[in-house]
Amino acid sequence: xxxxxxxxxxxxxxxxxxxxxxxxxxxxxxxxxxxxxxxxxxxxxxxxxxxxxxxxxxxxxxxxxxxxxxxxxxxxxxxxxxxxxxxxxxxxxxxxxxxxxxxxxxxxxxxxxxxxxxxxxxxxxxxxxxxxxxxxxxxxxxxxxxxxxxxxxxxxxxxxxxxxxxxxxxxxxxxxxxxxxxxxxxxxxxxxxxxxxxxxxxxxxxxxxxxxxxxxxxxxxxxxxxxxxxxxxxxxxxxxxxxxxxxxxxxxxxxxxxxxxxxxxxxxxxxxxxxxxxxxxxxxxxxxxxxxxxxxxxxxxxxxxxxxxxxxxxxxxxxxxxxxxxxxxxxxxxxxxxxxxxxxxxxxxxxxxxxxxxxxxxxxxxxxxxxxxxxxxxxxxxxxxxxxxxxxxxxxxxxxxxxxxxxxxxxxxxxxxxxxxxxxxxxxxxxxxxxxxxxxxxxxxxxxxxxxxxxxxxxxxxxxxxxxxxxxxxxxxxxxxxxxx
Amino acid sequence: xxxxxxxxxxxxxxxxxxxxxxxxxxxxxxxxxxxxxxxxxxxxxxxxxxxxxxxxxxxxxxxxxxxxxxxxxxxxxxxxxxxxxxxxxxxxxxxxxxxxxxxxxxxxxxxxxxxxxxxxxxxxxxxxxxxxxxxxxxxxxxxxxxxxxxxxxxxxxxxxxxxxxxxxxxxxxxxxxxxxxxxxxxxxxxxxxxxxxxxxxxxxxxxxxxxxxxxxxxxxxxxxxxxxxxxxxxxxxxxxxxxxxxxxxxxxxxxxxxxxxxxxxxxxxxxxxxxxxxxxxxxxxxxxxxxxxxxxxxxxxxxxxxxxxxxxxxxxxxxxxxxxxxxxxxxxxxxxxxxxxxxxxxxxxxxxxxxxxxxxxxxxxxxxxxxxxxxxxxxxxxxxxxxxxxxxxxxxxxxxxxxxxxxxxxxxxxxxxxxxxxxxxxxxxxxxxxxxxxxxxxxxxxxxxxxxxxxxxxxxxxxxxxxxxxxxxxxxxxxxxxxxxxxxxxxxxxxxxxx
Numbered sequence: 013x014x015x016x017x018x019x020x021x022x023x024x025x026x027x028x029x030x031x032x033x034x035x036x037x038x039x040x041x042x043x044x045x046x047x048x049x050x051x052x053x054x055x056x057x058x059x060x061x062x063x064x065x066x067x068x069x070x071x072x073x074x075x076x077x078x079x080x081x082x083x084x085x086x087x088x089x090x091x092x093x094x095x096x097x098x099x100x101x102x103x104x105x106x107x108x109x110x111x112x113x114x115x116x117x118x119x120x121x122x123x124x125x126x127x128x129x130x131x132x133x134x135x136x137x138x139x140x141x142x143x144x145x146x147x148x149x150x151x152x153x154x155x156x157x158x159x160x161x162x163x164x165x166x167x168x169x170x171x172x173x174x175x176x177x178x179x180x181x182x183x184x185x186x187x188x189x190x191x192x193x194x195x196x197x198x199x200x201x202x203x204x205x206x207x208x209x210x211x212x213x214x215x216x217x218x219x220x221x222x223x224x225x226x227x228x229x230x231x232x233x234x235x236x237x238x239x240x241x242x243x244x245x246x247x248x249x250x251x252x253x254x255x256x257x258x259x260x261x262x263x264x265x266x267x268x269x270x271x272x273x274x275x276x277x278x279x280x281x282x283x284x285x286x287x288x289x290x291x292x293x294x295x296x297x298x299x300x301x302x303x304x305x306x307x308x309x310x311x312x313x314x315x316x317x318x319x320x321x322x323x324x325x326x327x328x329x330x331x332x333x334x335x336x337x338x339x340x341x342x343x344x345x346x347x348x349x350x351x352x353x354x355x356x357x358x359x360x361x362x363x364x365x366x367x368x369x370x371x372x373x374x375x376x377x378x379x380x381x382x383x384x385x386x387x388x389x390x391x392x393x394x395x396x397x398x399x400x401x402x403x404x405x406x407x408x409x410x411x412x413x414x415x416x417x418x419x420x421x422x423x424x425x426x427x428x429x430x431x432x433x434x435x436x437x438x439x440x441x442x443x444x445x446x447x448x449x450x451x452x453x454x455x456x457x458x459x460x461x462x463x464x465x466x467x468x469x470x471x472x473x474x475x476x477x478x479x480x481x482x483x484x485x486x487x488x489x490x491x492x493x494x495x496x497x
Numbered sequence: 498x499x500x501x502x503x504x505x506x507x508x509x510x511x512x513x514x515x516x517x518x519x520x521x522x523x524x525x526x527x528x529x530x531x532x533x534x535x536x537x538x539x540x541x542x543x544x545x546x547x548x549x550x551x552x553x554x555x556x557x558x559x560x561x562x563x564x565x566x567x568x569x570x571x572x573x574x575x576x577x578x579x580x581x582x583x584x585x586x587x588x589x590x591x592x593x594x595x596x597x598x599x600x601x602x603x604x605x606x607x608x609x610x611x612x613x614x615x616x617x618x619x620x621x622x623x624x625x626x627x628x629x630x631x632x633x634x635x636x637x638x639x640x641x642x643x644x645x646x647x648x649x650x651x652x653x654x655x656x657x658x659x660x661x662x663x664x665x666x667x668x669x670x671x672x673x674x675x676x677x678x679x680x681x682x683x684x685x686x687x688x689x690x691x692x693x694x695x696x697x698x699x700x701x702x703x704x705x706x707x708x709x710x711x712x713x714x715x716x717x718x719x720x721x722x723x724x725x726x727x728x729x730x731x732x733x734x735x736x737x738x739x740x741x742x743x744x745x746x747x748x749x750x751x752x753x754x755x756x757x758x759x760x761x762x763x764x765x766x767x768x769x770x771x772x773x774x775x776x777x778x779x780x781x782x783x784x785x786x787x788x789x790x791x792x793x794x795x796x797x798x799x800x801x802x803x804x805x806x807x808x809x810x811x812x813x814x815x816x817x818x819x820x821x822x823x824x825x826x827x828x829x830x831x832x833x834x835x836x837x838x839x840x841x842x843x844x845x846x847x848x849x850x851x852x853x854x855x856x857x858x859x860x861x862x863x864x865x866x867x868x869x870x871x872x873x874x875x876x877x878x879x880x881x882x883x884x885x886x887x888x889x890x891x892x893x894x895x896x897x898x899x900x901x902x903x904x905x906x907x908x909x910x911x912x913x914x915x916x917x918x919x920x921x922x923x924x925x926x927x928x929x930x931x932x933x934x935x936x937x938x939x940x941x942x943x944x945x946x947x948x949x950x951x952x953x954x955x956x957x958x959x960x961x962x963x964x965x966x967x968x969x970x971x972x973x974x975x976x977x978x979x980x981x982x983x984x985x986x987x988x989x990x991x992x993x994x995x996x
Contacts, residue, residue, distance in 0.1 A: 071633065097547045117540050119547060218546040223780035250780055251549050296713045328780055331581050334590030335544045339647065351638070351645050378581070378775035387777060 017042040018179035022236040024327045026084045034070035036087030045319035055155040056118030056175035060134035068131045086129030091181040094135040098122045100403035106150035107140045119216020128243040136171030138332040141234045142220045145436040149366045158495040163420040165457035166196030189224045191440025195480045198415035201454045201462030203237045204230045209447035210255045213248035219332040221325035234481035265479035274408035285418045291456030291463040299401045302362035309404045316393045321441045323390035330374025349439045396448040405470040413439045415452040419461035451477040499780025505708045506735045508665035511700040514688045516559045522655035523550030530694045534648035542653045544588035556655035560600040560631045563687045576784045581775045586636035595630035608673040618818045625662040670733040675724045684828035703734040714748040814845040823853040829880045839890035847894045884918040893921035932983040
């Protein structure tokens with residue numbers, strides 16, 4: 013059975029490990045063999061230290077033997093997006109700028125995974141500094157969609173989603189600023205959750221847009237996603253935006269069959285591919301048949317979400333990425349006379365085109381004379397969008413839409429059209445602007461390509477979203493559908 | 498037609514003070530002076546990818562304490578903004594500062610101008626503060642050979658930037674303001690203000706105008722690291738601006754530097770080159786609520802205001818201006834003095850004289866050649882290691898007041914107390930200094946002395962009306978009593994005996 017280990021869920025692997033029918037070493041060896049067989053094709057990982065993985069696995073097996081197992085994730089590999097710090101491992105954000113950087117410290121989530129006994133398993137490819145929706149902006153390598161190797165896996169957490177779909181690892185971490193967990197999850201047929209802003213500590217997550225960024229779990233099943241979320245979510249005094257112990261209780265899930273589901277008016281219309289619309293409508297019909305009340309809701313400011321996002325996110329990014337100047341770490345230009353030439357040249361050489369585009373845009377919208385017209389106006393629009401979402405979520409439990417309007421496109425197809433690419437995130441962005449939890453669950457296919465639906469809930473309603481996802485998954489079984497590679 | 502006398506100078510200061518805290522303002526690294534370069538850093542201070550700022554509660558509380566010291570408003574909340582600019586000593590290439598919601602709003606600082614002479618109190622004025630905000634210091638860039646070196650030890654040190662209203666009208670006022678501010682900051686334990694260590698730096702805004710006219714165009718001279726540099730800058734800049742205007746040229750709004758060695762200002766950049774800092778609210782630090790319970794707790798730590806104390810010493814304790822000024826300049830010294838007064842309330846002036854003169858002199862001598870430690874730093878004396886305790890000094894003054902020893906003897910006893918730490922009474926007894934006030938015995942000695950023909954001439958002179966002639970009789974009496982006779986009593990007995 014060893015050859016099938018890469019197809020199993022983390023929950024099942026956990027049961028086998030607990031029962032003693034599997035060791036973490038055997039599991040990791042099987043996954044390393046899988047890596048050798050398919051990572052070149054998929055390009056999900058940018059770094060994997062075999063010796064380190066096996067040492068962690070042996071340590072886990074020893075703990076278990078000694079009766080000191082640390083819980084359901086003990087011995088289970090979790091692969092990590094390359095913008096989340098793990099001590100002693102590269103932290104490149106798939107950028108030339110940080111190609112040489114090895115993190116001297118652990119992120120909060122890395123500490124949590126270690127405390128849960130998980131194996132910190134390799135570094136995953138991404139769009140440079142998490143800016144993109146196709147992972148084509150990686151300066152390291154291309155990642156391909158395991159369902160169709162000519163297509164993009166989505167992004168920016170493209171490596172995280174592709175690794176799951178390709179059976180390279182059972183669990184992965186992504187980060188989500190405007191849809192970067194959910195959009196690739198949808199394109200790769202896996203499950204991805206963006207938690208409520210503040211539920212998971214950002215300490216050790218390389219900042220793109222600090223007020224929008226969240227680390228979240230990705231898996232092949234809703235159950236696994238929940239398992240990983242439980243390990244990640246805890247208070248952390250090193251992140252002042254992270255909920256304290258008294259503020260973080262999740263709303264109880266309740267009965268998923270009694271959920272009130274809101275479908276935003278117009279979200280299944282213009283711009284949504286017919287097969288995507290059909291798959292999502294089938295999901296809505298499923299919930300209605302289960303007894304859920306489905307109603308239409310109005311979100312009149314939804315059209316403002318994409319422009320608002322590209323002002324707020326780029327403004328914050330232009331400041332967050334200021335620190336990459338070649339002075340303390342990272343790429344340093346060889347062409348440097350004065351300190352300022354060194355900083356300028358290092359940045360010009362170290363950043364890719366999309367990152368530069370966003371830094372320029374963000375610098376512009378914060379500039380004297382323009383901040384009121386752009387940045388401050390975007391803050392008002394953001395407040396309005398949040399208010400509308402919270403009002404809608406006072407009427408219904410969840411909002412249901414497609415995750416992405418269209419299935420995965422071909423590599424290179426939209427590379428020259430950033431505006432078209434920005435629309436990939438039209439359904440996912442509002443949850444970031446409003447700080448709300450959101451889940452993408454596979455719900456069918458458009459031809460051979462996966463399609464996901466998207467649930468957004470009120471703050472701290474993760475349990476409800478996951479219960480709704482489980483209800484769907486139990487009846488459809490997309491979760492363990494395997495890709496032939 | 499115009500002359501310098503017709504110009505009024507208007508000065509506003511921005512004072513950057515390093516707060517006295519254990520850790521940096523947004524990181525857990527400690528800080529202090531004299532460490533090897535880049536020893537006091539951590540991933541947060543260096544702005545490593547993924548690190549986040551966490552507000553240091555102690556730094557916020559020191560800021561609030563300052564606000565309470567200067568009678569400012571402490572708002573219900575404060576918030577931080579990012580000031581974006583590229584410079585190699587700035588680890589994130591943005592500085593966390595407070596642009597719109599500072600921790601301290603308003604307040605004022607009482608200042609004392611120099612008097613006509615050092616014994617005469619000068620005019621007192623109040624200088625209003627606009628606000629004070631809490632921000633992070635940056636590192637230090639230095640140039641070595643063909644390269645540049647950067648030290649981040651100072652990066653992230655908590656800085657309170659105290660901004661005045663344009664209320665100052667002369668170099669002397671600017672100097673008096675800084676001295677008063679330093680005294681308040683140090684006395685409340687908010688900051689040490691050691692200028693030698695760069696713990697207090699000033700930006701100085703100067704403009705001139707005809708009295709009553711609207712404010713003129715100002716220049717800002719940055720990064721002045723001593724009170725004398727501020728004073729000299731005001732003098733220099735005032736003269737320069739008068740010269741410009743009187744030559745028919747306009748003042749350019751510009752940022753200037755100061756070369757202390759040459760005593761010259763120079764242009765750093767003009768308005769056209771002004772930075773666009775692209776301020777925006779820092780998304781990593783939520784708005785901070787400043788709880789009223791915290792403010793009330795800190796209010797209890799506010800020491801008595803320097804000049805309130807000075808007035809009390811002069812009005813209630815009857816001290817002269819000079820002694821009062823010396824005592825209030827150092828909170829520990831003033832509290833030491835007050836403890837001594839509490840032990841012997843009858844003679845605060847006698848205690849003040851000993852503290853302000855003898856004690857300070859001996860403490861300074863004991864501290865060694867520690868002068869020039871920082872022009873505004875309090876005298877480098879350590880009362881904690883003072884061998885004399887306040888109650889002991891009170892005991893010495895009481896012995897003098899009671900006539901047990903003379904004032905001359907008190908000096909000798911004081912010196913011995915400072916050496917040994919013993920009580921005054923024990924020293925007086927050990928040395929046998931106790932005055933002879935036995936009237937019967939002294940009367941007998943007086944009779945013997947005046948019977949001596951050697952003094953007959955002096956007695957005659959005294960009786961003829963020469964008051965001073967009586968002194969010639971006191972020497973032999975003192976000799977016979979080995980100097981222990983109570984001088985007042987002798988005088989009294991002599992006059993009685995000579996009728």
